[in-house]
Amino acid sequence: MSYHNAVLLKExxxxxxxxxxxxxxxxTFGGGGHSKEILKRLGKNGKLFAFDQDPxxxxxxxxxxxxxxxxxxxRYISRFLRFHRIKKVDGILADLGVSSHQFDEAERGFSTRFEGDLDMRMNQRSKISAKEVVNTYSEEKLADILFMYGEIRNSKNVAKTIVEEREKQKIETSFQLKTILKKYLPNALEHKILxxxxxxxxxxxxxxxxxxxxxxxxxxxxLKEDGRLSVISYHSxxxxxxxxxxxxGLFKGEPEKDAFGRSNEPLKRVGKLIIPTPExxxxxxxxxxAKLRIATLKV
Known part of the structure; x- marks a missing residue:
């Protein structure tokens, strides 16, 4: 089984x-699919740096x-590039999805398909795992997370059930959590909601x-003046x-404009949104x- 099939590789x-x-x-190095493709196109004087926190x-x-x-x-990209004496680069690629390997390793706890420890840490050295979130977060905080990050409409009820059940027994595995939440998982939508x-x-x-x-x-x-940013995302x-x-150039609000009505966004879009082919x-x-968005510096 391959570690991960790189999505939108050529694009x-x-x-x-x-x-x-x-x-x-x-x-997002993962299985190295995108990195190998970049190296194929680089000459002998080119350079590729890759990041991955998963051992x-x-x-x-x-x-x-x-x-x-x-x-x-x-998140530490600038710090570690400086360590390697790199100030500017010609391009940055990010594939934000969880790798197939992480989903397919039952003990990592990412998948709803396998019985596994409630872990979900991409960096296995991290202190907080899914087990801590499920068993120690307050009902209110759990409800907020489920609503904001999972877009679960009845998040308050789901959180209440989790808190009630963990008082009886610690929730340690993916199937335990799935069983506890069974009443919120109608057959037609079970996989989607879970x-x-x-x-x-x-x-x-x-x-x-x-x-x-x-x-x-x-x-x-x-990014250098003509450098490119290529980002693949998987959820809204x-x-x-x-x-x-x-x-x-912001995550909320609108950019300020000068007296001439000009704003100062750092990037500009290149081309249109790209999605995978049916093939x-x-x-x-x-x-x-998957959705691919491309940008370059606005000059």
Missing amino acids: SVDALAIKEDGVYVDV DALANVIDDERFVLIPENF AQIFQAIRIEVNEELEVLKEFLLQTPNL LEDRLVKRFIHT EIKINNRARS
Whole structure:
């Protein structure tokens, strides 16, 4: 079984407009699919830095003198590029999805399909796992997370049930949680609702939206004048942040305008939204919700 099938592989790397001697960053290395494609297009003087906080991804390291894998969260992109004496880059690629490997390893607790420990940590060194979220968060906080990150309409009822059940017995596995919430999972929508609940908990565990915001805010200062940003997102919460930041340079509110009505957004959109073809979705079902947005510096 492959570690991960890279989604929108050609399109996302095409978006970087690779220069043979350029410096590029793949902030979500995973199985290395996007990184390998970038390296194919680089000349002998090109350079690729990749980030991945998951120790499992380190097994996929590419033996190439042009390649450096940094085992850290990409929220620290500027710090670690500075450590490698890189101030500006020609392109940055981010594939924000959970890797197939993480979903397929039952003990990681990401999947609703397998019985596994309630973990969901992308960085296995992190202190907070899904178990802590489910068993220690207040009812109010759980309800907020389920509503904001999972878009669960009856989040208050779901949170109340979790709190009531954990008082009887600690909730430790994915199937335990699934069984507890059975009454909220009508047959026709069971997979969809459960996936939304798991998504909400996973986002909280990994601070995914905060990480994305921190990353996006750093990109304008890292890109060269004609540098490219290529971002693949998989759910509306991520995509809204990416779209809004490219459009306004902000995550909420509107940009200020000067006396001449001009605003100062750091990025500008390149091309239109790109989604996978029906053929790609047929081969890789996990590509079905992917959206690719491309940007460059506004000069």
